[in-house]
Amino acid sequence: MQNQNPRLIEALSQLDQLTNWEQRPRGEMRVGLEPILDLSARLGNPHRAFRSIHVAGTKGKSSTCALLEAGLRHAGISVGRYASPHVEHISERVSVNGQPVEEAVLAGALFLGLDALRQARTEGTAAEAATWFDILTAAGFLIFRDAGVQWAVVETGLGGRLDSTNIVDSDVSIVTNIGLEHTEILGKTRAAIAFEKAGIIKPHTTVVTPLEADDEAGAVIARRAAEIDARLIRPDLSQASTIARRNAAVAGAALDVLGELGVRAREGKAVGGWLVDAEAERESQLPGRLERFTVPVPGRAAASNVAVALDGAHVPFNLEAVLDDLSGMEGFAGSGIAVVAIAADKDAAGLLEVMGRHGVSPIFTSVSDRFRSPAELQRLAGQIGLASDVIEDPQTAYEKALERAASSGAWVILTGSLYLVGLLRERVINEAVKS
Structure with a gap:
């Protein structure tokens, strides 16, 4: 805005x-x-x-x-x-x-x-x-x-x-x-x-x-x-x-x-x-705090609806609580795909361990110089056996997450940083029907 x-x-x-x-x-x-x-x-x-x-x-x-x-x-x-x-x-x-x-x-x-x-x-x-x-x-x-x-x-x-x-x-x-x-x-x-x-x-x-x-x-x-x-x-x-x-x-x-x-x-x-x-x-619902949307993703035959959550969780126990809560909400059962950016002063390894335990596959993206590089995050994910991808542009990363979720029945979360959520939130709202 x-x-x-x-x-x-x-x-x-x-x-x-x-x-x-x-x-x-x-x-x-x-x-x-x-x-x-x-x-x-x-x-x-x-x-x-x-x-x-x-x-x-x-x-x-x-x-x-x-x-x-x-x-x-x-x-x-x-x-x-x-x-x-x-x-x-x-x-x-x-x-x-x-x-x-x-x-x-x-x-x-x-x-x-x-x-x-x-x-x-x-x-x-x-x-x-x-x-x-x-x-x-x-x-x-x-x-x-x-x-x-x-x-x-x-x-x-x-x-x-x-x-x-x-x-x-x-x-x-x-x-x-x-x-x-x-x-x-x-x-x-x-x-x-x-x-x-x-x-x-x-x-x-x-x-x-x-x-x-x-x-x-x-x-x-x-x-x-x-x-x-x-x-x-x-x-x-x-x-x-x-x-x-x-x-x-x-x-x-x-x-x-x-x-x-x-x-x-x-x-x-x-x-x-x-x-x-x-x-x-x-x-009191605030932007970027456990917001949930349903986003239609056009397919070959018809649109597939993907559940999308926005939460700027940036510490491990915060993300753990968010994912625990989401697991009991409609549309968020099973595996998830996360579009992720993590600031340099945050516990990236801890956040990735939480994602691994919850069956969330990250796509790492880039938002500013104060953040860890996506390549560094991918190396950390590899050390704990967590499969991940790197897509530098946040908009493209979000598009790819939606496409994968629509084809696999997964859900999507934008997380790790309120700054990242702010970059993508308006687009999500414009494309979605809020849950």
């Missing part, structure tokens, strides 16, 4: 001159809150204008945030949601009352952030080192302040403790789960990564996590909560057999906490997990 507003095009052009760690190898990444704190101070500290729920985790944080947004909106509460990354359009990152920010509004906020950056460079203060994500985060908080939102649901970008979003003074924090990701920045173990994500917990508040105390990551979160006198709540996941049910349980537990804090819905009833209903779940 292309930006249409000329001012947004110009703002993003200036923004893209800054360091963007989402599009670069992260091995030399420097993280810290000093630049965003200085930047926000220059903008009037917009993050202090609303209350917030702060969400970190390896998997499920975007969907959990969307559920929280939908629930609060149904309660009649003005709510903003800050998310990352986007799949098709940058406006997906900032929504107000369930609607993506207007391009002109986003442009205006970005220009204010860029002006503050220029002032900092002139004066030599910390914000002179502000990154692409710092400016975007500050712009999002400006938009929330000016829109008068009462609550913001804020998703971390990377980690938590030193993430730009961690300037919010959240009432409730959520750590959805912990897997090995961004290990060159966050640490080599789940415990080390948990320490970074637990950094979003604020003293004397509440943290919600499904991670148990006997889990190495859960133990770190529990210890941090105890150190700063934060209450820890573990939602009941005994009936949560799918990703969607687990996300709903976590979001519901967080809304229960808000109700205990005195937050009321429009009719005076305390907000709570009751707000995470079927309507909220429908409204």
Whole structure:
């Protein structure tokens, strides 16, 4: 999806001159809150204008945030949601009352952030080192302040403790789960990564996590909560057999906490997990997260319908959960064909092992220099006996996957990267009838 507003095009052009760690190898990444704190101070500290729920985790944080947004909106509460990354359009990152920010509004906020950056460079203060994500985060908080939102649901970008979003003074924090990701920045173990994500917990508040105390990551979160006198709540996941049910349980537990804090819905009833209903779940469906379509593929005699899933799963336990859920859904029984791109900082071997266990044959493709080469991925697949193909162009790779699936009765998944999903999603939608 292309930006249409000329001012947004110009703002993003200036923004893209800054360091963007989402599009670069992260091995030399420097993280810290000093630049965003200085930047926000220059903008009037917009993050202090609303209350917030702060969400970190390896998997499920975007969907959990969307559920929280939908629930609060149904309660009649003005709510903003800050998310990352986007799949098709940058406006997906900032929504107000369930609607993506207007391009002109986003442009205006970005220009204010860029002006503050220029002032900092002139004066030599910390914000002179502000990154692409710092400016975007500050712009999002400006938009929330000016829109008068009462609550913001804020998703971390990377980690938590030193993430730009961690300037919010959240009432409730959520750590959805912990897997090995961004290990060159966050640490080599789940415990080390948990320490970074637990950094979003604020003293004397509440943290919600499904991670148990006997889990190495859960133990770190529990210890941090105890150190700063934060209450820890573990939602009941005994009936949560799918990703969607687990996300709903976590979001519901967080809304229960808000109700205990005195937050009321429009009719005076305390907000709570009751707000995470079927309507909220429908409204919170995000692009590139377990989306399912039926795509007709023309054949010699008639069209064959192929089930196609889109999910940007990029860590092994994430992909495992996605494939487990798909296996119980119509059209996704039996073998599958995956169109795959994997960033250089992800556990490619682990992802390929999951595909092998689930009978998924990968077609490796190329999307950017920050990703492993398809040839390298094919070598890794060969080492574990997983048959694969390389088709450099993503569009051609998708076409080939559809053709093979139509002829063999298989299904297709686009996975490994939300960036890859974003490149192909519009085409899938245009060609498909959504399941």
